Amino acid sequence: MSYLALKHLHVTCVVLSGLGFCLRGWWMFTESPLRQHRLTRILPHIVDTLLLGSALSMAWMSGQYPFVHGWLTAKLFGLLAYILFGMMALKRGRTLAIRVRYFGLAVLAYVFIVSVALTRNYF
Template identity: 75%
Template sequence: MSYLALKDLHVTCVVLSGLGFCLRGWWMASGSPRLQARLTRVLPHVVDTVLLGSALTLAWMSGQYPFVQGWLTAKVLGLLTYIGCGAMALKRAPSRAARLRYLVLALLAYAYIVGVALTRHPFLL
């Protein structure tokens, strides 16, 4: 697979992952039973696995690695924040109010990751 095709796959998965998280966040906030559907629980893992695999392959193909390139390090740290806040928002926070706060934090982390990817700078300059 060419670098550009892989990058297109990666960006598509970024969009699908973000939209899927927003939808699941909406369902969480509204108390929808759709949040418990099998497809809702499985599909995000498929998309995120392809997303991570394409990211690792792109890093290898380009010779740019986290903890060497500052912007990639920032993306990895943003990703860990996004995952942690997302898990709290959709499953682990003890109250609806706490879940909504974590949802906002996860969305901010997602926006930060996209911003760093677009600017290739950890401070979004």
């Protein structure tokens, strides 16, 4: 697969992942039964696996790696924050207020990752 095709797949998965997270957050806030639907539990894992796989493939093809290039390191740490905050927001937060706070932090982490990707700068 060409680098350009991988990049298009990656960007598509970034958008799908962010929109899917926001939708699941909305369903959590409204206590919708759709958040327990089988597709809701499976599809994010498929999208995120494609997202991570395309990112790793592009890093390998371009020779740009985290801990060598600062902007990729920033994206990696942003991703870890996004995963942890998202997990607390959608699954582990004990109260709705805690989940709302973590949801906001997860969205901020997502925005940080996208801004670093677009500018290749983390300050």
